[in-house]
Amino acid sequence: MEAFEKTDKKITPGLYVTATPIGNLGDITLRALSVLRQADVIACEDTRVTGKLLSRFGIEARLVAYHDHNADRVLPQLLDRLARGKKVVLVSDAGTPLISDPGYRLVKAARDSGYYVTSLPGASALLAALSSAGLPTDRFLFAGFLPGKTAARRKVVEELKRLAATLVFYESPHRLADSLRDLGDILGNRPAAVCRELTKLYEEIRQDGLYDLACHYATAGEPKGEIVLVVGPPEAVQATEDDLDEALRSALKKLSVREAVAAVTYITGRRRKEVYRRALELAGEAEEHEV
Template sequence: MPSNSPTDKSLPPGLYVVTTPIGNMADITLRALKVLAEVDLVAAEDTRHTRRLLAHHHIDRPLVSYHEHNEIERTATLIQQLEAGTAIALVSDAGTPTVSDPGYRLVQAAAERGLPIFPVPGVSAAITALSVSGLPTDQFTFVGFPSRKKNRRAEQLADLARLSHTLIFYQSPQRLQAFLDELIETLGDRPAVLGREMTKLHEEFIRGTLSDIIRALDRKGTIKGECTLLVAGAGAAEPLGEEEIDAAIHQAVEDRRAPLSDIARDLAARFNVNRKRIYDQALHYRKALDKK
């Protein structure tokens, strides 16, 4: 078992970025346990959550909160302690700190001052889901949580639509189904995998197209737990001819009363063609429809 005796401490001072389990408490490395047992202080996203993890592994260390609401002021205090020769572990509630979690400011400030920073790697929800997805793993884009602002999110998805490799998203269960609808509208009904409650008792993977996942979630009703969504990249299809692209523009203008700038952005990303060319043609069709 890790020892909490001060006489057994052998860690040099510095910031230790320690990865913790995403669900199953056994998914933690021996090195992470050793570091957590020997640091002077643990900076945790939620001290209650981290205290349960430490207690499970028979570790008792001082804890201080470090989360998105206090990270600016708390960073200054922790930097002072690091400069004084303290060994501090940075942990988030699950997985790797700073990856879609608080901690970036502290790591950045420590790096700017030339303070020692030690990575203590382990589990990541993104890589965990990717490893069992069955989707291509040679290249992927980790998006994390998409923007909560609808217009910004639409821009993000339009930019991602042309990428040919696997896309990895984090999303809350409350926003998941609406987000799936947006993905289909912008990316098309692609193959995808939803990982939910990974490594926990109710772990589940839903595979199929994006619309298959929507139907599966509809049958479930209430959605609970952390969700990681992987979506296949754009296929290497033969380029469309001018007539086919024009037909798609005409259909989009007829079907959607969206601003022409939105239609141009989405179709330009889908077909990988000039946005102005799409906009000009869409404007022509819109004027023709308005005259009817």
């Protein structure tokens, strides 16, 4: 009871970056509802979408559309409200703002101007997919949406190929089969999960190898709904000595020994002590060569 009462306390003027449900309205938090009720203005992607959410919980508030296409015009207006001591809430259509959604420019500008900025954590398609896909979560990279064009998409995947981490992407239904095919061509048949319509009535998580998933969606046709694609990390393959030296020499040109060791350990999966010892040897050879 005490925790519930605290959510309804008067809030400080400032910017509140607020997560909203990604499908199931029951995922809204008590704190989010309290802040939405007290907002002087709510900046949202689509006033119709946010309006339905507010109506469901009996909240009346002033809504202002804020997205990439009108940010140049609306951002100064929101900053002006903050300057006048107003309570501004930023939401996206679903999930956590700024995660492949608008908001970065507003948050940065508000912080640079010294206004109070805080976040209200809650639903996120990224985290929902990671926690239910059955793939490693100790190290992951969220890469947003892959490019729509094949050449650009394959270039991005090549850049991510050597990362010893689970990869997470948002994807549109009509590009899913093509993206899975390109991922399989470059990454091999890594284990992956297509997470669709998370938290909604027709939620589906399909697990298989990348090629197998590509084949399924190429024949089954375009799926419906919002999609998060989770791709498992590469199998631990020990880098050769030449690979290690090449990576270290490249890193040492731009980084300190400590930073280079951290980066190369991450990329190659080699033991840190081993990488550190070789980095010192290469750094010493470079110094001797310069002398």
